[in-house]
Amino acid sequence: MITKLPISVCMIVKNEEECVARCVRSLKSVVNEINVVDTGSTDRTIAIAIEEEVKIHHYQWNDNFSEARNYAMSVATQPYILIMDADETLDHTTLKSLEQYIKSSSNEPATVTIRSVINDQTIVNSRLTRLFPNCLDYQYHGMIHEQLTYKGKPIEIVQNTNVVIHHAGYQENEIQKKNKIDRNLELLRKQQQLEPNSCYLNFQIGQTLYVNRNYEEAIQTFDETLQMASELDSLPPYISTIFLSYGYCLLKTAQFNILDNLINDAIEFYPDFTDLYFLYGVSLIERKEIQKFAEIKEIFEYCLYLGEVANPSYESVEGVGSYRALYNLGVYYDVMNNKEEAHRCYSKSAEYQFKPALAKIQSYK
Incomplete structure (x- = not known):
């Protein structure tokens, strides 16, 4: 069992009862803090999060993903932040790369590979900047497909890690x-x-x-x-x-x-x-x-x-x-x-x- 890493996972959720437990369980043994920010669930999402013993916060949804993300980041207490969605899971075979990024005491944000399953047989790999120091200079911009910015400007320099996150939300039924x-x-x-x-x-x-x-x-x-x-x-x-x-x-x-x-x-x-x-x-x-x-x-x-x-x-x-x-x-x-x-x-x-x-x-x- 690895020592938990000084990372705050930040996720915003709404009606994710079918997947939130799977996401949290992929993280609990790895990171020091998991912040679940609920934006108005009417199903069992909050109850499941309570059962999983994560930190639960509430945010009034205002049609703006960036503002919800930024609120989630504002309650993070660890030196690094990892952004996750409830329909994602962390691949434990790539944890060494996550550890290496943390041990490097990097001041730069880092990309991870998002491995999205689309209709069973198609897998799309894309890189997104999801891992970065916990610093107020990092903020999201845009109502949707939000982009991480540094001091209000697009991020230009990133590290590329081998961390993989599995994503199920692009399947047609979802x-x-x-x-x-x-x-x-x-x-x-x-x-x-x-x-x-x-x-x-x-x-x-x-x-x-x-x-x-x-x-x-x-x-x-x-x-x-x-x-x-x-x-x-x-x-x-x-x-x-x-x-x-x-x-x-x-x-x-x-x-x-x-x-x-x-x-x-x-x-x-x-x-x-x-x-x-x-x-x-x-x-x-x-x-x-x-x-x-x-x-x-x-x-x-x-x-x-x-x-x-x-x-x-x-x-x-x-x-x-x-x-x-x-x-x-x-x-x-x-x-x-x-x-x-x-x-x-x-x-x-x-x-x-x-x-x-x-x-x-x-x-x-």
């Missing part, structure tokens, strides 16, 4: 249950009225429309956002995500020529972003053009060559540089009637317990 999309859009548009020229808010609106499958509206929003970004002195780190989400919107609407141009532009900026090549490979399968068919093998082999995304600024779908690319190569060889190579690719993909590959292996028996 999104629908909490009416997340409608709420998010409403708050984003409220914030946009205050900051009409915010490239970041435009990006988040586009992402929300994309998640809600409003592809045409998302395409228009992403296009506007890229135009806004082109006028900035430097490209913000989320631009790589815009290219990817924009590309998937074009894929979903079968706008392949525009997609090809977009990917070519994106690769100029992000030549090591495996997801872009994977997206192009999927588009080659979808468009069913004989003259493009040979490219499928080349693209997914290149995805394997690049491997999983290493750049911490990229938001990436897990497997694009490994088991997903292998599976799609298996599909290619299946179509080519090369059963031996298809089986080899499916078998390698199945080593990652990828369910579609496991099903293919079963079909060979």
Whole structure:
């Protein structure tokens, strides 16, 4: 058992009875303090938090996530703060990295990897700044998709840790249950009225429309956002995500020529972003053009060559540089009637317990 770390976990909750205990139990043996700030639960969330013996605070919800976060931070007593949501759990296999950050007595904030499960088979890895010194100079800004600031300015220097947090809230049933999309859009548009020229808010609106499958509206929003970004002195780190989400919107609407141009532009900026090549490979399968068919093998082999995304600024779908690319190569060889190579690719993909590959292996028996 490790010595508890001098960290205050700060989370804001509302009607999280199904997940708050799981979150707290992943933290209790690790950190000195857990602050649960309730914003108006009507279920058993508070009762469960009491059972788990954490510190409970109450905050009157005012449609502003930043103000609720900042209140949660104001009651923290430990030297460091870790921001968590109730639908997240701390991965104990990465605790050594958390200990190393604390032992370094760092004055800099740090990123963690958020590993989001989306509809069972898709896992998206993204890096967010969630760990930082307990200092009043750190405050959140924005009604929703709040950003951490230092002395009122965006944070520019961060450490990248290997800490992993598992997130379950992007599964479709959870999104629908909490009416997340409608709420998010409403708050984003409220914030946009205050900051009409915010490239970041435009990006988040586009992402929300994309998640809600409003592809045409998302395409228009992403296009506007890229135009806004082109006028900035430097490209913000989320631009790589815009290219990817924009590309998937074009894929979903079968706008392949525009997609090809977009990917070519994106690769100029992000030549090591495996997801872009994977997206192009999927588009080659979808468009069913004989003259493009040979490219499928080349693209997914290149995805394997690049491997999983290493750049911490990229938001990436897990497997694009490994088991997903292998599976799609298996599909290619299946179509080519090369059963031996298809089986080899499916078998390698199945080593990652990828369910579609496991099903293919079963079909060979």
